[in-house]
Amino acid sequence: MISQNQQNLSDTTKQWLLTKSYSCDDLNQRGENGDTPLMKATREGFYAVVQELISLGVDINARNNDGNNALWFACFGNHFDLMNLLLAAHINIDNQNDNGATVLMYAASAGKTEVVNLLLQHHPNINLKNLDDFKAIDFASNVEVLRILKNASKSYL
Numbered sequence: 001m002i003s004q005n006q007q008n009l010s011d012t013t014k015q016w017l018l019t020k021s022y023s024c025d026d027l028n029q030r031g032e033n034g035d036t037p038l039m040k041a042t043r044e045g046f047y048a049v050v051q052e053l054i055s056l057g058v059d060i061n062a063r064n065n066d067g068n069n070a071l072w073f074a075c076f077g078n079h080f081d082l083m084n085l086l087l088a089a090h091i092n093i094d095n096q097n098d099n100g101a102t103v104l105m106y107a108a109s110a111g112k113t114e115v116v117n118l119l120l121q122h123h124p125n126i127n128l129k130n131l132d133d134f135k136a137i138d139f140a141s142n143v144e145v146l147r148i149l150k151n152a153s154k155s156y157l
Helices: 002-009 011-019 036-046 046-056 070-076 080-088 103-109 113-118 143-154
Strands: none
Touching: 011 046, 036 046, 036 070, 046 080, 070 080, 070 103, 080 113, 103 113, 103 143, 113 143
16 A cells, blocks of 8 residues: 555655655654754755655654754755755754754854855844853854854844
């Protein structure tokens, strides 16, 4: 018998899932390091698969063994189209991983000015602190990111 998920999956997504050793029956299945198919497809920048998985109702806020959600991988890979897609689907922009880091903290520490700008358009909590009591602004690795976060913090006052 064919599952409901299999009936709804495109051939592209079915093939991708099988190639990555995921089941077509459990779209929230955990793979290596607890990554779900959504996380893996996001990491690989595979927009069509990510879009289809979201439309089929996968757990968009699933976290892997490190506590990261799919938005982390979109930011890490500079996949702006996927960041926008995930944010439009209401992924938790303030997810804190096992170290308490958010995607905004990561982007600030990596000097990803464009990622920081994009995230700020979606109103993350810039006052969250990681386990070491640092905020995103404390991680600013270049002057431009520091300026952007200082300006953003003024609007929170």
